[in-house]
Amino acid sequence: MENKILGIHHITAIAGGAKRNFNFYSKILGLRFIKKTVNFDDPGTYHFYFGDEKGNAGTILTFFPFGEGIQQGRKGSGMATEIGYSVPKGSLEFWIKRFERHNVIYNKPDVKFGEKYLTFLDPDGLKLELIESKTTDDRKAWETEDIKIDVATKGFHNITLTLNNIKATAAILTDVFGYKLIDQEKNRYRFATPAIENAAIVDLVELPNERGGHVANGSVHHVAFRVKNDEILMHFREVIDTLGLGVTTQIDRQYFHSLYFREPGGVLFEIATENPGFTIDETLENLGTALKLPPKYETSREQIESLLVKIN
Template sequence: MENKILGIHHITAIAGDAKRNFDFYSKILGLRFIKKTVNFDDPKTYHFYFGDEVGSAGTILTFFPWGEQIQQGRKGSGMATEIGYSVPKGSLDFWQNRFEQYNVIYNKPAEKFGEKYLTFLDPDGLKLELIESKTNDNRKPWETEEVKSNVATMGFHNITLTLKNIKATAEILTEIFGYKLTDQDVNRYRYRTDEVEEAAIVDLVELADEKKGHVAGGTVHHVAFRVKNDESLIYFRNRIEAYGLEITPQIDRQYFHSLYFREPGGVLFEIATDNPGFMIDETLENLGKELKLPLKYESKRKEIEETLVQIN
């Protein structure tokens, strides 16, 4: 099989209060809570996963909720600054009313690249967008009692990176990841892969005088790109290393296998596999119901459970 980058796998951000984060994304936004686990490097902190029914690549938003003591981050250059979700056409009125109901900060709808979108902030200040894609999004959304399929998020539409200069980052996207420049509007450049229909877009915004961002509460920690399997993962590791960038060895993240590297503009990129998936330790019906621990922490379960706040 040919080795390809298959769009966005997941996006990971930093939050403060765990229960507030859980409530916002599972109740107000209506995402499925698919995995409750802990940070591999800090087991006394949660790692939450939200997505569609099965946790499909291209729908997975994850959080490190580090508590109210976490410093507030600052959006700026060298980081991912906007997360775009695809929603059905005609659904933005529903979302405006819902954001009014729950006192969510948002801007009135606008348009870019021929697509209507609504910008809003989560409780930690993370910037997100709901976008009425001009192409048909045939993914099956997760439904809740309040957020039905005719308005629900379908998964990622795009991720936006803010950079002082886009040239080197664009080269990674085009020369290694196989993306193509498809649109430009002033200082926003849109890159897309043809390998997948959805979660296929990376926007690069060039702001030469923008102050460097600070990754902390309310910001994106890293962006993960998808590959099919371990063979493809190692293929891209070799390519990135040959390009002259430092990249980690393969790391087992329980539900996927990963590599990490910092692209030339400063954004932390991950490459993650489809395998083994989120149902290796829970059934489809029970996704997100129980605290799942990496094997190395299982012997400390009682101690870990006592330190974590109750969320559901």
């Protein structure tokens, strides 16, 4: 098996109110709520996972909703600043009407790299885009009563990183991850991996004078890239360690195994395995219905549940 990065695995962001976050992504945006667990480093805080029916890599958006008192983040250099979702062609009008009905802040549609897109903000100020991809996206969307297959999100299209200088970050993408520069529009450089068809794009925006961003409420915490299994994960650990980027040891995240490092531009990257998946502790039909805790916290379940707000 080749040692390949298979595009985006998941993206993790920070939110304020848990119930507001749950309602926006599961009800207004129509993603499937696939896992309700806790922050493994702070079990008094939820960790929410949203995705497609099965929680396939390339569709998983996760949140740490730290509560209403959390400091607001600030967009800037050294961070991921836009999350792009793939949607069917001709669906943006549906989304505009839906956003107006639910008082979602959005901009009028525009075009970049030959693709029509719609920018909007979630309730905490996180910037997202719905993009009518010019490449075929055959992924099966999660359908709800309000949002049918012909307009529903299919999973990630791209992630955008804002940097003062893209050179070192681009080298990680091309020399380590196997991405290729496929297009450029002004100061936006588009990289994609040929290893996978979807969730394959990273855009680097170069802003030399942009001040550093602050990761807090309404901002992306980290971007995770996908590998097939633990063996390939550890191959990449060896490569990254050789570069002196301070990579972690392998960490068990219950539903995947991970390692973390900061790429030279300052963005926190994760590499995560496909295994063991989200049905390890719930059936496919019951994903997201119960609070799932890692074994080390089970003895504290009652205390943890008392700290967490009810969301549904």
